[in-house]
Amino acid sequence: MDVQDFSLLVTLARTRNITHAAEEFFITQSSVSKRVRHIEKELGIVLLLRSRQGIQFTPAGEIVLGHARTVLHEVNTMHRALKDRQGVVSGTLRVGVSINYAVYRLPAQLRLYRSRYPLVQTQFVTLSSQDVFSRFLAGKDEVAILRGEHSDWTGPRMLLGREPICVITSKEDANRPLREFSQVTRHTDIEMARDITQWMKENHIPPAKSHIAANSTATCMEMVRQGLGWSIVPQICLARFDGCVRPMYFADGTPLMRATYLFYTAQAEELPQVRAFIDMFR
Incomplete structure (x- = not known):
């Protein structure tokens, strides 16, 4: 079953009529009946009873209908949330930072980032540069700010200073x-x-x-x-x-x-919250 199936069931419950439901979906009555039979076969139940007065959902069909309405509500809520977030930077940012940089440079930069992007959940870990590098290689952080060359890293890096x-x-x-x-x-x-x-x-x-x-x-x-x-x-x-x-x-x-570098991956840079953080240093 997919969202279209859930929507069809809710429409059938509202119209109580296969013909009217077919008209709303711009398909034929036979297509609606075929789709209903497919859902019944998938679930192993009878969804509808048909009569001259229209259609009626069976008790099992009422259970499916209740879940269908819940699913459609959640899907609509998701679409509204996504629409509201268009152009807004949010999500989670995970950064590993070497100890000295965290003490003497990071606080002012983090304060600026949070003021610009208040919807981003920031998770910063302060460790030795080697431990920061290990976490980064393990995929635990999207960004690493660390000291030293770490020549075995061949991905993107940005020199922050020497x-x-x-x-x-x-x-x-x-x-x-x-x-x-x-x-x-x-x-x-x-x-x-x-x-x-x-x-x-x-x-x-x-x-x-x-x-x-x-x-x-x-x-x-x-x-x-x-x-x-x-x-x-x-x-x-x-x-x-x-x-x-x-x-x-x-x-x-x-x-x-x-030297102090900012390490990241090309994949992580595609995330808006990560890209916004990296752009602060450019």
């Missing part, structure tokens, strides 16, 4: 050789860890004899501010840091930089 990676110390330790005191470290991805190891080797900085393992960039900065050691953090975090900041350079003069 920034220097910096060594930070307290003001009191500004001129103190890094090898002489503790390093405040935090977990980072393989790509950044490799670059930091290369930088330390080229700048003749041996691994610190003592170090503090912090769980976030904010913790690193506070430890450094208190004079407990030096650390390596991205510039995105340093707007309010009042200590000493030195961008990092390799031996050949190349700065150590970190």
Whole structure:
């Protein structure tokens, strides 16, 4: 059965006459009778009783008729809702965001997006860049904002910016050789860890004899501010840091930089709510 069948049954119930129903559908009486027999065969019941006074639905037919009216009501409600939403961006937007970007960039952008598209349900997850990338590859998010190159992704990407990676110390330790005191470290991805190891080797900085393992960039900065050691953090975090900041350079003069990208798929971009989010960054 389809919507046309439901509509035919409701029309038969209203007109109580096969001829009148056929006229409303612009088909022949035999076509109506044939369609009714097909529905009866599909359901294994008798829908109608025919007499000179017209047609009458059987008890089983009344049950089918009630469901037919419900279905038609829901279909009409759906069409009205779709018509009302024409040109309106709605739906659900799922985005995975790296931690530092979520802290220092995302809030203002998310506020703007929500003000423009209040009917969109936004679902943002904040994780490390590697975890964001894993969720994105698994299809859990339509968009990923993450740091690092992730060269194994060959789909669409948008460069949001590049920034220097910096060594930070307290003001009191500004001129103190890094090898002489503790390093405040935090977990980072393989790509950044490799670059930091290369930088330390080229700048003749041996691994610190003592170090503090912090769980976030904010913790690193506070430890450094208190004079407990030096650390390596991205510039995105340093707007309010009042200590000493030195961008990092390799031996050949190349700065150590970190890129932030927006990843998405061509299929996801077809969704209006996703396309609207991506367009904010263009």
